[in-house]
Amino acid sequence: MKIISGGVCAAKGFQAGAVRCGIKPGREADDLAILVSDCECNAAATYTRNRVKAAPIYVTMEHLEDGVARAVVVNSGNANACAPDGMDNARRQAKAAAGVLGIEENSVIVASTGVIGQRLPVECIEDKIGQIQLSYNGSDAAAQAIMTTDTKRKSAAIEFVVGGKTCHIGGICKGSGMIHPNMGTMLAFLTTDCAITQEMLQDALSESVRRSYNCVSVDGDTSTNDMCVILANGMAGNEQIEWQNEDYEIFYRALHEVNVRLARQIAADGEGATKLITCEVNGARSEEAAERLAKSVCSSNLVKAAMFGADANWGRVLCAMGYSKAPFRPEYVTIGFSSQAGKVVVCDHGQGLDFDEELAKKVLLESEVVITIDLYEGESSATCWGCDLTYDYVKINGDYRT
Amino acid sequence: MKIISGGVCAAKGFQAGAVRCGIKPGREADDLAILVSDCECNAAATYTRNRVKAAPIYVTMEHLEDGVARAVVVNSGNANACAPDGMDNARRQAKAAAGVLGIEENSVIVASTGVIGQRLPVECIEDKIGQIQLSYNGSDAAAQAIMTTDTKRKSAAIEFVVGGKTCHIGGICKGSGMIHPNMGTMLAFLTTDCAITQEMLQDALSESVRRSYNCVSVDGDTSTNDMCVILANGMAGNEQIEWQNEDYEIFYRALHEVNVRLARQIAADGEGATKLITCEVNGARSEEAAERLAKSVCSSNLVKAAMFGADANWGRVLCAMGYSKAPFRPEYVTIGFSSQAGKVVVCDHGQGLDFDEELAKKVLLESEVVITIDLYEGESSATCWGCDLTYDYVKINGDYRT
Numbered sequence: 001m002k003i004i005s006g007g008v009c010a011a012k013g014f015q016a017g018a019v020r021c022g023i024k025p026g027r028e029a030d031d032l033a034i035l036v037s038d039c040e041c042n043a044a045a046t047y048t049r050n051r052v053k054a055a056p057i058y059v060t061m062e063h064l065e066d067g068v069a070r071a072v073v074v075n076s077g078n079a080n081a082c083a084p085d086g087m088d089n090a091r092r093q094a095k096a097a098a099g100v101l102g103i104e105e106n107s108v109i110v111a112s113t114g115v116i117g118q119r120l121p122v123e124c125i126e127d128k129i130g131q132i133q134l135s136y137n138g139s140d141a142a143a144q145a146i147m148t149t150d151t152k153r154k155s156a157a158i159e160f161v162v163g164g165k166t167c168h169i170g171g172i173c174k175g176s177g178m179i180h181p182n183m184g185t186m187l188a189f190l191t192t193d194c195a196i197t198q199e200m201l202q203d204a205l206s207e208s209v210r211r212s213y214n215c216v217s218v219d220g221d222t223s224t225n226d227m228c229v230i231l232a233n234g235m236a237g238n239e240q241i242e243w244q245n246e247d248y249e250i251f252y253r254a255l256h257e258v259n260v261r262l263a264r265q266i267a268a269d270g271e272g273a274t275k276l277i278t279c280e281v282n283g284a285r286s287e288e289a290a291e292r293l294a295k296s297v298c299s300s301n302l303v304k305a306a307m308f309g310a311d312a313n314w315g316r317v318l319c320a321m322g323y324s325k326a327p328f329r330p331e332y333v334t335i336g337f338s339s340q341a342g343k344v345v346v347c348d349h350g351q352g353l354d355f356d357e358e359l360a361k362k363v364l365l366e367s368e369v370v371i372t373i374d375l376y377e378g379e380s381s382a383t384c385w386g387c388d389l390t391y392d393y394v395k396i397n398g399d400y401r402t
Numbered sequence: 403m404k405i406i407s408g409g410v411c412a413a414k415g416f417q418a419g420a421v422r423c424g425i426k427p428g429r430e431a432d433d434l435a436i437l438v439s440d441c442e443c444n445a446a447a448t449y450t451r452n453r454v455k456a457a458p459i460y461v462t463m464e465h466l467e468d469g470v471a472r473a474v475v476v477n478s479g480n481a482n483a484c485a486p487d488g489m490d491n492a493r494r495q496a497k498a499a500a501g502v503l504g505i506e507e508n509s510v511i512v513a514s515t516g517v518i519g520q521r522l523p524v525e526c527i528e529d530k531i532g533q534i535q536l537s538y539n540g541s542d543a544a545a546q547a548i549m550t551t552d553t554k555r556k557s558a559a560i561e562f563v564v565g566g567k568t569c570h571i572g573g574i575c576k577g578s579g580m581i582h583p584n585m586g587t588m589l590a591f592l593t594t595d596c597a598i599t600q601e602m603l604q605d606a607l608s609e610s611v612r613r614s615y616n617c618v619s620v621d622g623d624t625s626t627n628d629m630c631v632i633l634a635n636g637m638a639g640n641e642q643i644e645w646q647n648e649d650y651e652i653f654y655r656a657l658h659e660v661n662v663r664l665a666r667q668i669a670a671d672g673e674g675a676t677k678l679i680t681c682e683v684n685g686a687r688s689e690e691a692a693e694r695l696a697k698s699v700c701s702s703n704l705v706k707a708a709m710f711g712a713d714a715n716w717g718r719v720l721c722a723m724g725y726s727k728a729p730f731r732p733e734y735v736t737i738g739f740s741s742q743a744g745k746v747v748v749c750d751h752g753q754g755l756d757f758d759e760e761l762a763k764k765v766l767l768e769s770e771v772v773i774t775i776d777l778y779e780g781e782s783s784a785t786c787w788g789c790d791l792t793y794d795y796v797k798i799n800g801d802y803r804t
Contacts, residue, residue, distance in 0.1 A: 051729075116717025315518025319518065330453060352486070352520060394795070
């Protein structure tokens with residue numbers, strides 16, 4: 001398994017490109033992207049579990065009923081959620097993409113991100129979509145075009161070998177901005193040239209999403225528009241993966257590595273964030289308990305604010321564990337903070353230690369901090385990611401819409 | 403029912419007082435308070451549901467096993483949670499109070515609020531507690547002494563008539579600071595001269611706490627130290643309330659009015675808050691669903707930040723409802739914002755309205771804003787309270803411990 005460049009175009013036979021339609025007012029950046037495969041793909045997806053779903057989610061669900069697709073069209077600046085003419089406009093967006101690509105409308109996946117409740121100016125999309133220049137090096141252009149309050153493009157790609165054939169898997173994503181999958185919008189688009197059945201592709205994606213994007217900061221709830229899609233065109237020429245054999249395991253590991261790399265980029269680029277927080281829970285009774293605890297810690301405003309202040313306030317960590325509703329024995333809990341600058345254990349078996357405050361400060365001032373929690377109750381572990389809570393978070397979200 | 407002054411000493415036969423022990427370093431304010439009744443009281447309490455509980459919670463549970471008490475001793479500056487010698491020190495704190503009051507140790511309720519994980523300097527308490535000057539006008543002194551990051555003292559009192567006798571109920575509280583009952587510490591101490599059995603007192607308190615303090619901002623989870631206690635000394639001379647008759651209803655309404663007034667003060671004084679947010683959900687299928695929706699809206703960081711920015715971003719309200727896990731039909735939802743400055747309906751049956759942005763801004767710039775949500779699905783309602791998310795919140799919590 002080798003980390004490579006190329007993002008969502010790292011796999012054979014995938015092109016991407018972008019254009020500015022003017023949906024994001026007052027900004028010069030592109031806001032519409034297309035991603036397309038040279039041939040039909042098996043496709044799998046996971047969607048937001050929010051009760052309120054945007055129109056493009058419903059249209060994509062329809063188009064993926066047959067399990068195949070060839071392209072993705074995605075705009076930023078407008079979420080097409082709770083918006084007038086939502087379904088009609090999402091269909092027009094797919095149709096416009098199908099038109100310029102010369103493919104079936106039903107082969108196009110549609111996604112949107114941006115403001116809720118305002119009509120999507122689909123006419124701008126219809127007007128400008130023909131100007132998109134597709135390229136086998138188009139990953140960065142597409143990654144840039146799907147950004148909203150993201151400050152950095154996000155992509156990852158991996159090369160791996162299945163049955164003697166070199167395969168690739170890559171992707172781009174946009175942060176939830178919020179870094180809370182339950183609030184902002186998280187979009188991830190993945191491609192692979194590995195040959196794999198739709199069923200195996202969906203299994204691998206669902207499992208990996210649960211342990212990557214859904215472990216970013218909050219409880220697996222999602223915004224109105226969240227979507228993660230993968231297209232597999234089989235162009236690597238390997239024998240198709242049809243069941244959960246060794247090849248499947250190799251594929252899963254590669255896919256998961258890409259997803260974790262993208263998820264970490266989302267967490268690190270949370271709105272206003274100055275640092276990436278990783279919470280590792282070990283020795284839990286079950287993976288579910290470990291995950292609940294790690295998520296509760298990563299999404300606690302008090303923990304997040306303490307991390308911003310480089311304050312080793314482990315009481316807040318323990319408190320967040322306490323209200324997570326996961327079972328654990330407080331009197332067993334050991335908590336440590338670590339980073340490039342070192343490691344400091346602050347609480348041992350539920351009791352505060354007289355730790356080196358100066359070292360703790362140094363550890364927490366780094367841009368990547370790990371909170372390690374040991375429960376000494378079982379064999380299960382989980383890792384979640386989040387970021388700190390800062391002045392800029394409040395600034396960005398105090399006036400995003402206007 | 404009449405609003406009166408006097409706080410926790412409004413009821414006959416209750417004295418309070420406070421002193422500075424030096425537990426809050428570098429501050430001049432008092433940090434230890436005592437509240438005592440002239441005679442034995444029936445007592446009821448609700449405690450944090452956090453899995454991690456502070457030592458004073460366990461000691462108070464022990465002391466209230468018999469359902470009676472006479473006094474409360476409470477310190478701020480140190481939570482005595484996950485702290486060395488926690489149980490011993492909480493017991494010493496109760497014993498010190500019993501000593502100066504000349505009562506049984508078992509009649510004393512103990513509470514603490516402040517930093518987690520550090521040993522309570524109980525010696526300071528033992529040293530200074532004798533200097534407390536008790537007074538029938540001591541409510542403000544006690545309310546002041548229990549504050550941590552609160553910026554205002556919080557108290558309320560009501561006069562009401564039961565069976566021809568004038569009764570009083572009053573209380574003081576300290577905000578969770580955080581205004582999230584699941585994170586900071588919420589302490590409330592209530593007294594009444596109304597005669598009521600311990601069982602009825604507990605019923606009324608439990609029911610009222612669920613609809614008041616537990617409706618402040620979050621999901622009913624609580625910090626390590628949260629506690630709400632009521633003492634009833636019967637000195638009003640009414641016939642004792644022994645079952646859920648008309649007198650009980652009168653008592654409940656008075657108690658609930660005091661609790662709602664205190665809960666609103668907590669929400670409005672959330673750390674860094676500039677405004678009180680009330681969320682009313684009407685027309686829900688069940689009270690539970692209404693409550694879940696209202697809490698989800700009040701505790702959404704995105705909604706809170708939008709309120710700080712006076713941004714009528716109703717998409718965030720709908721999104722927060724969507725991930726609350728409560729049942730509702732998005733296509734029925736109507737959302738409005740109101741305040742002293744007027745009312746503006748922003749979403750009708752799930753679709754954005756073309757509302758007056760200028761009026762909306764005016765409405766949201768007020769210090770008390772109400773978000774009204776109509777579901778048109780049933781007859782149930784709920785109200786929750788919260789505050790906005792501000793720069794100061796981040797500032798206060800980025801470096802609270804040091």
